[in-house]
Amino acid sequence: MTQPTKPTSLNVLKPNALPLKERMKVPRQHMLEQPPLERATNFTEVNLGYSEELARREAQRCLECAKPICTNDCPVGVKVKEFVQLIVAGDFLGAAAKIREDNVLPAITGRVCPQEDHCEGGCLMGKKVQPLGIGYLERFVADYEQRHLDISSLPKASPTGKKVAIVGSGPSGLTTAGDLVQKGHEVHVFEALHTPGGVLVYGIPEFRLPKQIIREQIDYMRAMGVVFETDVVVGRTVTIDELMEEEGYDAVFIGTGAGLPQFMGIPGEHLNGVYSANEFLTRINLMHAYEFPNYDEPMLDFRGKNVAVIGGGNTALDAIRSALRLGAGKAFILYRRSEAEMPARKEEVKHAREEGVEFQVLAAPLEFLDDGKGWLTAARCQKMALAEPDASGRRRPVPIEGSEYEVPLAVAVIAIGTSANPIVQSTTPGLNTNKWNYIQADPTTQRTSRKGVFAGGDIVTGSATVILAMGAGRRAAKSIHEYLTTSSDW
């Protein structure tokens, strides 16, 4: 093991001293975690990060492929090999700068990106041993940058005189904003809630993505020159047309996210104790209801109670793990397919199980029952079996006759997805939408049917991931820049 070198701005890239054939023999370096039973009682982050030494040891495993698949498989095209080489050389700030060429939110993607589906999924080492810990390394350099980089003197591009409005400060909006401000455009981000960050703030819990991290990333963007205006619901407070005609914006990017929570349409969904995942998580994450009465937003008392979350995605797991931290006596997932079909990240499933979450798979609620006073007491469920694959490619669940059973429940959280929020669409004439009311945008240029208006993220694709929304934001930024600087053809 080589001694860590101090990062210097004049760093000459030192090659990886570890011979290629030795690299596969080094095991993937584990990231420290809070012990499961300890973390299940607090909202502090589960993963604790790499030390400099662990990061360099992990970085040395990189095979430095001539044609890196990892970069290809990354929705924003992070130059993985190059930033990993900079870690090996001990130039951690250089590594961070290298990531930032393609990804303006490294501390966030390093934590919540499903790397197994992208960079790490393509990693050649993964064919034989464990893939390179790209997400862990990204997180490490982002956190290192936060501690060591003075953001008060970030270089600023010379102004182009063009103004861009970004609607929504979630992953796609932040990415578009970050890329465009680096090109010298004046960028204003409008956020409906009182805090910028979108789903990163209201949706993803503290134990997976601390609010402090988001705040730091947003501060970084402010230091780059991005202006944030909260408490603006575009479509209500100001329309897209007014932004362009009265406030002088040359282009608008719409990244308003997925929106309205879906319910199952079964009896009892209006009972006290039944939440949408969005409400449940918003209360906890945005409003800090878990700190009631220190914060004013209240939450039901979960201590010792049975809590079920219906659904099998990342949102469902975020919700049930939050319920556990609120003191739930029994916390379980009700999912109508089997664990193999669950869309959640494997790491999240593993973490949840370690913490004591139970998985009742191949089961779906038919009805919520109450105590006669409007409070949830139980769910009547039905067992399911898997038939042939459906349109999603996953095996279709079919009910098993006569398999109904009851589960006592005090709280049920419905995490079965969202549908399009209509506010922007219904107040922007000429903005085309598809049959589900998502905004139609070109998959390459992110252009919509309205001149100068671009869109990306969940409001175009429906619910997806942070990194896919960021990919759309990158494409939009590139396309907006072209529109503003080369030709205004549409």
Added chain:
Amino acid sequence: MFKIQHAEFLAPGIKRFVIEAPRIAHKYKPGQFVILRLYERGERIPITIEHSDPERGTIRIVVQSVGKTTNLLNSMNTGDSILNVVGPLGKPSEIEKFGTVVVMGGGVGTAMAYPTAVALKNAGNRVIAIVGARNKELVILERELRESSDTLMITTDDGSYADKGFVTDKLRQLIENGTRIDLVLAIGPVPMMRAVAEMTRKEKIRTIVSLNPIMIDGTGMCGGCRVLVDGKSEFACVDGPEFDAHRVDFSVLVQRNSTYREAEKKSMEEFQQDPNKQLETVHAGQTGACALEGVGR
């Protein structure tokens, strides 16, 4: 931060605020509301807009002290600020020439019904306003409503002012006298709106109510404000807040609004123990919020 340009009590526990909010003032239409948050640790609460002045860039709201947040707000004064005000939210009231419209306001609901009454009057309707309050002191906006309606009727529960009784008594009189009513708008406590709905259902008079469920974001994202309308879930923040009274399940509204009663009681007790200290926390939580850039800790 949104500055309170002017604050005055209209009645005991009912305060009117003029707030600098140029964007909202510019876009507001009767029937819409704002969500506000007083300080960094505060909750978000919806409040109907009573009036706007686009030229001055201000909106007016009328707030009744009920729980901790409304009590805190009503202890704030001219020159103070509210950390967050977002809006205008919800669909505007449907304004057209219906004919004869009865606008009913119960308690502080009068302030919410008032702007729609004005708009209906300006649209050429004959407006009969019925205002109810518990007692004389709590009758609000009498002068304003007298100016903007063709007829104003007032009831007090205890008979300390105008006619003793409830607003529904006046509505019944109108119906029994054979007054042709094309539309009823009722805004007030749920029992009042429910009673109005039951009365007009039999008469087949179209009736609109403005609902006040628990709400967080106000943009359709959380689904906390879902109300049962014709047996289906609708969101008061984007589909409402006004709904056809005859399709609303008021029992579910009452039941869902009781979800946090215990917590609300606890917050209120804490407030009552030392209101001044609580208000100091609000002021500290506003300046602290600037340093925190609006993100919690």
